[in-house]
Amino acid sequence: xxxxxxxxxxxxxxxxxxxxxxxxxxxxxxxxxxxxxxxxxxxxxxxxxxxxxxxxxxxxxxxxxxxxxxxxxxxxxxxxxxxxxxxxxxxxxxxxxxxxxxxxxxxxxxxxxxxxxxxxxxxxxxxxxxxxxxxxxxxxxxxxxxxxxxxxxxxxxxxxxxxxxxxxxxxxxxxxxxxxxxxxxxxxxxxxxxxxxxxxxxxxxxxxxxxxxxxxxxxxxxxxxxxxxxxxxxxxxxxxxxxxxxxxxxxxxxxxxxxxxxxxxxxxxxxxxxxxxxxxxxxx
Numbered sequence: 001x002x003x004x005x006x007x008x009x010x011x012x013x014x015x016x017x018x019x020x021x022x023x024x025x026x027x028x029x030x031x032x033x034x035x036x037x038x039x040x041x042x043x044x045x046x047x048x049x050x051x052x053x054x055x056x057x058x059x060x061x062x063x064x065x066x067x068x069x070x071x072x073x074x075x076x077x078x079x080x081x082x083x084x085x086x087x088x089x090x091x092x093x094x095x096x097x098x099x100x101x102x103x104x105x106x107x108x109x110x111x112x113x114x115x116x117x118x119x120x121x122x123x124x125x126x127x128x129x130x131x132x133x134x135x136x137x138x139x140x141x142x143x144x145x146x147x148x149x150x151x152x153x154x155x156x157x158x159x160x161x162x163x164x165x166x167x168x169x170x171x172x173x174x175x176x177x178x179x180x181x182x183x184x185x186x187x188x189x190x191x192x193x194x195x196x197x198x199x200x201x202x203x204x205x206x207x208x209x210x211x212x213x214x215x216x217x218x219x220x221x222x223x224x225x226x227x228x229x230x231x232x233x234x235x236x237x238x239x240x241x242x243x244x245x246x247x248x249x250x251x252x253x254x255x256x257x258x259x260x261x262x263x264x265x266x267x268x269x270x271x272x273x274x275x276x277x278x279x280x281x282x283x284x
Contacts, residue, residue, distance in 0.1 A: 049095075066159050068255070072134065090123055116135060161214050185230070188230070206234050215228075
């Protein structure tokens, strides 16, 4: 662009910039904007509410020897079916959070179809803690979750096992994903985890994401023995085959002493699937 002969003025370019981004750059943050941002940040804060505290937690973190974390509906359903029961376990905590995808409350009376994040302890051994997290924890909330959950535990002597699911389409391999025997398990562990894993290790260049990756990374930084078992599946809903794909883990050192009666597990699994089907039929 020229204003007169011999003078060249470079015009500002909007190439690669969205209209919304352009408008944001030209507008300064007002006091009202700052107030809205503060309120939104406050709303997105995570609250971890413990209904039980041990004697050791009165002045600091409580002792935890095993922490079992199931992330996602199928992983949570696996623990409900094969590990948890109302006789040996009791609810000791709940996570209250809000984001664009889900909202959880501070109630511990939840349905299998609800979004929730609950903590249980083994009554016979209060150092064994279990978490079922079927809700979505946003990226900006994951650090809060880690700090507020692990911040309550003594890290010395702690061992962590994480269960999660992932679409088989995300699995990177030279083979076609259509030929893979879905669902299948892959493991990823920290350097400190020395026990034998129950499935093949996850190969490069595959990566894990979201809360499972955040938990494992946290354990790596704090030198906590931890292993992540990720189930690759083509099911997007609660699915019997996907749930049972975790069964090899029942022979692991961490879980084998916690397994409940097989006949009871089958009943619970059928009950969970029936409740899920009933919930889905409401919207048909």
